[in-house]
Amino acid sequence: MIDAMSRLPVFSFLWPDMLWLLAIVLMLTAGYVWLDARRRRAAVHYPALKSVGLGIRGGANWRRHVSPALTLLALTALIFAIARPQAVMMLPSRIETVILVIDLSGSMRAQDVQPSRIRAAQQAAKVLLDAQPAGVNVGVVAMAGTAALAQIPSRRKEDVATAIDRLQPQGGTALGNGLLIALTTLLPQVGNDAERLMNDDTPPKKPEASGKSAGGVAGGLDAAGSEDSVTPGSYASGVIVLFSDGENNAGPGAMQAAQLAATHGVRIYTVGVGTPEGVVLSADGWSSRVKLDEKVLKQVADATGAEYFRLEDATRLTKVYRALNARLAFDKRDQVEITALFAALGALLATCAGLLSLWWFGRVV
Incomplete structure (x- = not known):
């Protein structure tokens, strides 16, 4: 088990100061949770608004959280890409x-x-x-x-x-x-x-x-x-x-x-x-x-x-x-920049978020 863990790549960042941008993700997450709680309170006081603008049936309410969650993950991946991550990995010579x-x-x-x-x-x-x-x-x-x-x-x-x-x-x-x-x-x-x-x-x-x-x-x-x-x-x-x-x-x-x-x-x-x-x-x-x-x-x-x-x-x-x-x-340790990997992951997550929202609700966001 210890030997297997030692083979895992070690991550670092060329521009670690850019990671402070993750605070934006935390703020957006907190804002989304607050807005969702506010909407729930409004639905309790005004039952007629439960289905207005949602375009979904009651059993599928979880869907409205999928696209925002994927969007936040995409933003997180892109911020990691901005910080230029690199990994020390074992590569075959x-x-x-x-x-x-x-x-x-x-x-x-x-x-x-x-x-x-x-x-x-x-x-x-x-x-x-x-x-x-x-x-x-x-x-x-x-x-x-x-x-x-x-x-x-x-x-x-x-x-x-x-x-x-x-x-x-x-x-x-x-x-x-x-x-x-x-x-x-x-x-x-x-x-x-x-x-x-x-x-x-x-x-x-x-x-x-x-x-x-x-x-x-x-x-x-x-x-x-x-x-x-x-x-x-x-x-x-x-x-x-x-x-x-x-x-x-x-x-x-x-x-x-x-x-x-x-x-x-x-x-x-x-x-x-x-x-x-x-x-x-x-x-x-x-x-x-x-x-x-x-x-x-x-x-x-x-x-x-x-x-x-x-x-x-x-x-x-x-x-x-x-x-x-x-x-x-033989294997040798080498430091590889993997910025493109995180950038591609962010783009993929953002695309999935847009497509799912368009499919379920008829709008991109």
Whole structure:
């Protein structure tokens, strides 16, 4: 009950001084009550006047109060509109860009997830792609020993699906590089910091709270000049989704890339593909056991204010997708002026009052 009440909008007024006009409504109400009482007294003293001018039968006397009451309510609503009401409400944020990072390392050939880790990841990525609204741009980053943008963010789902289908397993795993390429695709202005990490692993400086870090190709400034613009998970226009088994043997660490993303408010959702016990994989004359490293994937998600999911079997794609897609957008508090709502309500009530009076009594008032 308390939680439900906390979700109710909080009202305030831009011009609260105008609310003194409500005194006019109180005066008109008092005047109407006085006139009605006077008319009743006159009817008692002069019974012949009971039906004069009313045009109604005795059982419908309540009707003569409906139009005045609606008129007073309409006036009240219009006065509220004059005071310019605004409400702090929970509004869904708009995700405009989703970057899919798909691990193509040799360990993704393992078949502890059917039909294989890489195929399960591709199927999961396509399911997520198909569910995106028409206005969302989706990009694809291919990650192995190096990382590259396989598909620029696009609204053409068929192009993105084709890019996903073309991906093939390769050698090496540069988990950090893949995340950095995705981050620079989402926010080109972090390119210098990302390049520094790729070259010498030097941790980047945390950006100032000027709002510059929250812009980019996906929607501009999210909260310019506020501290929220550089807090983990505060960037509302885009997200990164990583499909990987968590192994990394090249380039900067995944946590360094995650920290850079966190300083710019970008969330990185991670989907672990594989099983913790792993499987022995034989290829090119070597054999080794490849396991799902959930620890690093959870750390990346936690550091950026996102969440980790585990994909054990392609048949469970729907369950994973529903959980993931429900979190790609999050609610945020925003202050919205609702003057038009009260103005429309006042006009509607006034119209109803006039029409009912015209229908019942043959006059507008």
